[in-house]
Amino acid sequence: MTEIRRILTLARSDFSYFFRTKWLMAVLLSLNLSDMLVVALVYKNMMSIDYMKHFVPAVVVMGLFAASLDTGRRIWLAFREGVVQYELSLPISTNGIVIAYLLAGGLAAMVYSSSLLLIAMIVMPGAIWSAVMLLPFLFVLATGLAGISAAFAALASTRGEFFFAYQQIVQVGLLTLSTVPYPINVVQNVFPPFLTAIVSANPLSQAADAMRNFTFAGYPIEPSALLGILLSSIPFTIVGAVAYSTALHKLRVKGKL
Amino acid sequence: MSKIVRLVWFDLKPQLTPPVWIVVQWVVFSIQILIYGSLISQLFSPNVTERIGEYLKFYSVGLVVMMTFEIGSHTGRHFVEHAHEGRLPYLLSLPISRSTLFLVIALQGGAELALMLTVPLAFTLVLLGNLTIISVVALVFTLFWLGFGVAGLMLGLSFIAFKSSDFYTAIVTGLSTVIIRFSTVLYPLIFLPASYAGAAMLSPLTYGSDLVRLILGFDPSILLDPRIAVAVLTALAVSTLSLGLFLIQRLVEGVKSA
Numbered sequence: 001m002t003e004i005r006r007i008l009t010l011a012r013s014d015f016s017y018f019f020r021t022k023w024l025m026a027v028l029l030s031l032n033l034s035d036m037l038v039v040a041l042v043y044k045n046m047m048s049i050d051y052m053k054h055f056v057p058a059v060v061v062m063g064l065f066a067a068s069l070d071t072g073r074r075i076w077l078a079f080r081e082g083v084v085q086y087e088l089s090l091p092i093s094t095n096g097i098v099i100a101y102l103l104a105g106g107l108a109a110m111v112y113s114s115s116l117l118l119i120a121m122i123v124m125p126g127a128i129w130s131a132v133m134l135l136p137f138l139f140v141l142a143t144g145l146a147g148i149s150a151a152f153a154a155l156a157s158t159r160g161e162f163f164f165a166y167q168q169i170v171q172v173g174l175l176t177l178s179t180v181p182y183p184i185n186v187v188q189n190v191f192p193p194f195l196t197a198i199v200s201a202n203p204l205s206q207a208a209d210a211m212r213n214f215t216f217a218g219y220p221i222e223p224s225a226l227l228g229i230l231l232s233s234i235p236f237t238i239v240g241a242v243a244y245s246t247a248l249h250k251l252r253v254k255g256k257l
Numbered sequence: 258m259s260k261i262v263r264l265v266w267f268d269l270k271p272q273l274t275p276p277v278w279i280v281v282q283w284v285v286f287s288i289q290i291l292i293y294g295s296l297i298s299q300l301f302s303p304n305v306t307e308r309i310g311e312y313l314k315f316y317s318v319g320l321v322v323m324m325t326f327e328i329g330s331h332t333g334r335h336f337v338e339h340a341h342e343g344r345l346p347y348l349l350s351l352p353i354s355r356s357t358l359f360l361v362i363a364l365q366g367g368a369e370l371a372l373m374l375t376v377p378l379a380f381t382l383v384l385l386g387n388l389t390i391i392s393v394v395a396l397v398f399t400l401f402w403l404g405f406g407v408a409g410l411m412l413g414l415s416f417i418a419f420k421s422s423d424f425y426t427a428i429v430t431g432l433s434t435v436i437i438r439f440s441t442v443l444y445p446l447i448f449l450p451a452s453y454a455g456a457a458m459l460s461p462l463t464y465g466s467d468l469v470r471l472i473l474g475f476d477p478s479i480l481l482d483p484r485i486a487v488a489v490l491t492a493l494a495v496s497t498l499s500l501g502l503f504l505i506q507r508l509v510e511g512v513k514s515a
Contacts, residue, residue, distance in 0.1 A: 023427040
């Protein structure tokens with residue numbers, strides 16, 4: 001068996017674990033669908049903008065984000081329950097394990113968010129081809145977000161409460177400092193320029209804006225927007241991969257973290 | 258009494274050394290109010306703002322009610338986790354009555370609620386500018402009553418967990434989201450479409466949040482009748498806590514550890 005096949009086997013196992021976690025599916029589906037079909041609709045009647053048009057595409061990105069972050073929980077569980085010792089005993093390199101987890105995290109998030117995208121398209125018709133074109137870029141974003149989560153799992157590998165605390169703060173921080181819930185002009189009116197720049201550079205903002213403009217508003221896809229998603233996501237993937245790989249290497253050499 | 262205090266402390270201690278979760282709840286609350294709340298409230302149309310006041314204030318009260326719900330629900334889930342981790346059989350073997358054990362669970366939930374809500378509640382009261390003794394006492398009492406009701410509801414559902422822990426967690430977490438979204442926590446009843454308003458009337462959070470808002474001086478015309486809200490919250494707390502007490506007397510024996 002080649003290294004690539006081993007990576008794919010491990011990735012497939014982690015990918016199926018995500019969809020077999022019943023409580024996680026219940027949380028994600030109830031949260032994202034109720035955001036799309038209840039919160040967006042009620043707010044639409046109360047706001048000065050068409051909030052459905054703004055928020056429904058963003059819920060797809062929120063789903064992608066939440067599903068990607070679960071990669072960190074699975075990595076942390078593997079550390080805590082000793083599954084990682086078994087994985088290190090397999091005929092696969094340390095980097096192979098890292099790649100397998102990031103690949104599975106990115107893929108699971110993309111499959112999950114694609115199902116949300118289909119529901120969103122029933123609620124608000126959009127351009128299917130633009131959505132298909134965006135998928136590879138969303139996959140890169142998902143691996144980046146999985147990387148953030150992997151980095152926290154590696155940092156807090158022995159203290160569960162710290163991992164979940166980091167994850168919650170990052171999740172809330174990244175979502176609130178993005179254009180997922182509100183348009184950029186509102187952010188500009190309230191925040192100083194440096195915070196507005198952070199909000200614009202946030203990969204979630206870039207993905208949500210691309211989803212709104214290209215898939216649902218029907219504007220032609222701009223390569224610069226896609227490049228923006230790549231450039232803002234890849235650093236997170238690299239940082240996460242390095243942090244997780246370092247933790248695995250330490251575990252292999254010292255036997256503990 | 259010392260036994261009760263010792264057992265409450267036994268459960269509470271792991272959460273306070275260090276108090277990571279409490280601080281995280283405070284930080285998350287601050288981010289949600291100072292960033293999300295301030296920005297989202299800019300989007301509301303002037304006629305809505307005229308009717309309900311500044312949305313940031315409406316949202317901050319909703320957030321406190323949501324936190325109360327989450328903490329109350331956590332108390333119920335905690336009980337199930339203990340049952341499956343083998344801690345419950347140990348507690349059952351102690352020389353205390355079942356009703357005392359139930360009181361310990363309720364007090365532990367109450368203490369957790371008090372610790373986690375201190376800062377968010379103080380912040381909300383300052384934001385609203387409503388700091389009279391009567392309003393603070395009535396508010397704390399309402400939130401605890403709601404918290405006990407929710408904890409009792411989750412304890413009442415725990416019999417499912419004794420068959421399948423996975424299924425219980427899926428039901429409880431899914432149900433929690435639906436209870437929050439189909440309620441007046443984030444938006445007043447008058448702005449809900451008719452089909453959603455019916456579902457919102459079934460959510461205990463609708464009554465809890467409307468009562469809390471009434472105490473804090475919101476316009477009563479956008480809220481439910483407080484007499485109905487008090488009656489529903491009381492019925493919920495009494496019935497679910499009685500069910501929990503019944504379950505702990507009869508059904509917890511022989512729960513298998515995971």
